[in-house]
Amino acid sequence: MPSVSSSITTALGIGSGIDTGSLVTSLVAAVRDPKEQVITNRQSLTTARISALASASSSLDTFADALSSLLSGTGYAGTPASNDPSIANVSLLPGGVPKGLPAQLEVRQLATARTLASTPVSGATAATVVGEGELTLTVGGQSATITIGSANNSYTGLAAAINGAGLGVTASVVTDTQGTRLVMKGATGAANDFSLTSVSGDDLADFAWAGTDSATMVSMAAPQNAIIKIDGVEQHYASNTVDTAIANLRIDLNKAAPGTTVTLATSEPTTTMRDLMVEFVEAYNTLMKGLNTATATGADSTSSGVLNGEASIRDMRRQLATMTSTSLTATGSYKTLSDLGIATNRDGTLKLDTDILDKAIAADPSAVVQMLNPAVSSTTNPGLAGMMDAVRDKIQQKDGSLAIATSKYKDLAEKLTEQLEKLDTQMTNYEAQLTTVYSKMETRLTALKATQSYLEQQIEIWNNSDS
Known part of the structure; x- marks a missing residue:
């Protein structure tokens, strides 16, 4: 049969070795951890979404800038040529694409030296x-x-x-x-x-x-200057190599032929235009596949894309999808990318029918070149690069869905940070409250322990008296 003293000890927990500091820490953690986990999980998701939106915008920039740079190069502007190299030959100079071709040249006199x-x-x-x-x-x-x-x-x-x-x-x-x-x-x-x-x-x-x-x-x-006429305008040069008459074009004068007109023109870059279409579809599909991955719907949240359900990306995909049907020119045999054999797959990627493209190039190469890369772009004939820039600008406009979504997630990230800071403050206060409670409990237990010692002494005296 347990003694009175042992019952009191068990009830009060005296001598049980309880670490009140650890107990307080555990109780605070039990309250804090679930709440903190919810906030940090939302922070991670929000950060991932901000990063994914920035990546989508950056990928769009890269695509548009690369396309513009590619089409501004000489390889997609054609090769300048003379229809009579025995009189004058032409070649490209670095720095840009010749403008003003075709031009009519007459070599009236060659430059000579003493x-x-x-x-x-x-x-x-x-x-x-x-x-x-x-x-x-x-x-x-x-x-x-x-x-x-x-x-x-x-x-x-x-x-x-x-x-x-x-x-x-x-x-x-x-x-x-x-x-x-x-x-x-x-x-x-x-x-x-x-x-x-x-x-x-x-x-x-x-x-x-x-x-x-x-x-x-x-x-x-005897020394004399070269005398030429370009589109009827007479020009004099000290050399038979002329590189300032037409920007980015070198003209080599080989023979004087007064009264004979030489046509300086640009050949149609049909081969490079075909390559351009293939590369454009490949680059576009890389961009679209990245967007598809970011918005993929999985069996659960862990397997879904980080931007699953994000309206701004759906809008971005919709804007890109309009490119195949957008008119690139108001005139000519071909006006849209779909006219050249480009169609959209169910997942938003593009496919190119090279047979249709080859037939178009063979039938009217000038129309294809003018549609894709006009010598002078305009609102009615923006060309492929101009259209891509317009789509990019619309997607990235300041009040567009992409900018709104990015702003929304950045605001959420700030609020989550504030919630975490608030939780820190709450848990600090909670810890202080528990510490106070258990400190008072320790004081009471100390007093009770003194009472227990006194009672144990009295009981011992009673027991000795009975014996």
């Missing part, structure tokens, strides 16, 4: 002396002194000194059956005429020329 030749000296060689002294070489407003001394007194030495003057005049020594002579040639263009005047040395004076031929120095060609 060419001088000394009288051949029979029996002479490149090492034959020419005489010591000085000559002055003048090109435009610049002059240089040509000095011939004992170290360079030869045809070869004279040519080297002229070349070393750095004024754009080249000299060479020619030896043939007629003998040896000095040949000099300047740069093309009327402004690049030159003269060689004598300063000292009688023998060296034989190589002087100042506009008048002599018995020892003769002009073989």
Whole structure:
């Protein structure tokens, strides 16, 4: 039979070793953890949704920017060509696409350079002396002194000194059956005429020329500018290579042909346009598959996409889906992507019928190119890149569904953070309350323990008295 003292001890828990600090912590955790888990789970989902919306917008930007960059390149603008390369040939210059083609070119005159030749000296060689002294070489407003001394007194030495003057005049020594002579040639263009005047040395004076031929120095060609007409406008150039008449286009003048018109035009980039359609469908499908994954409906929340049920993404998919039926031009044989064989699958991705595309390109390549990549885009003929930019701008507009959804989730994220902070405050207060309660309980238990000790002593005395 239990004693009175043991019953009191059991009832009060005295001596049970209860850690009130741990008890308080456990009780707070039991209240806090479920609430905190709900908030943190919602925080994780909200953060994931904000990230997914940003990713969708970024993917759309990447797609639109890549398309614009691709179509602005020369590969999708065609290759410039001349219908008579023997008169003039053309090629692309880096930095952009030529504008203003086709153009009509007439080469009225080629640019030429001043060419001088000394009288051949029979029996002479490149090492034959020419005489010591000085000559002055003048090109435009610049002059240089040509000095011939004992170290360079030869045809070869004279040519080297002229070349070393750095004024754009080249000299060479020619030896043939007629003998040896000095040949000099300047740069093309009327402004690049030159003269060689004598300063000292009688023998060296034989190589002087100042506009008048002599018995020892003769002009073989006079300098002149190239003269061309482009679409009837006359233009003059010092060189036969013209790279400023039409932006981003180099024109090489090969032959003067007054009265003959050469057409400079751009060939249709039919092969690259076919490749463009294939690449466009592939890139579009990559974007759409990403959206499909984000909005997928699973058996439960863990297997569903993070944006499942999100209206802004449904709107984004709807806007993208209109691209196949949107008119890219108001004129021509083909007006929409569907006319070129692009159709929409049930999951929103695209499929391309290359047979239809090839027939369209074969039938009217100019119409296909003009529809997809017009030389000058407009509201009625935006082209593929212009349409993509318009769709992107509509999806990403400030008051659009995507922006509203992003703002909504950011606001929710802030509220959840506030809820977590509020829970922290509540649990801190709750912990303080429990600590106070158990502190008072400890005080009472201490008093009860003193009473228990007193009672135990009295009982012991009673028991001894009975014995």
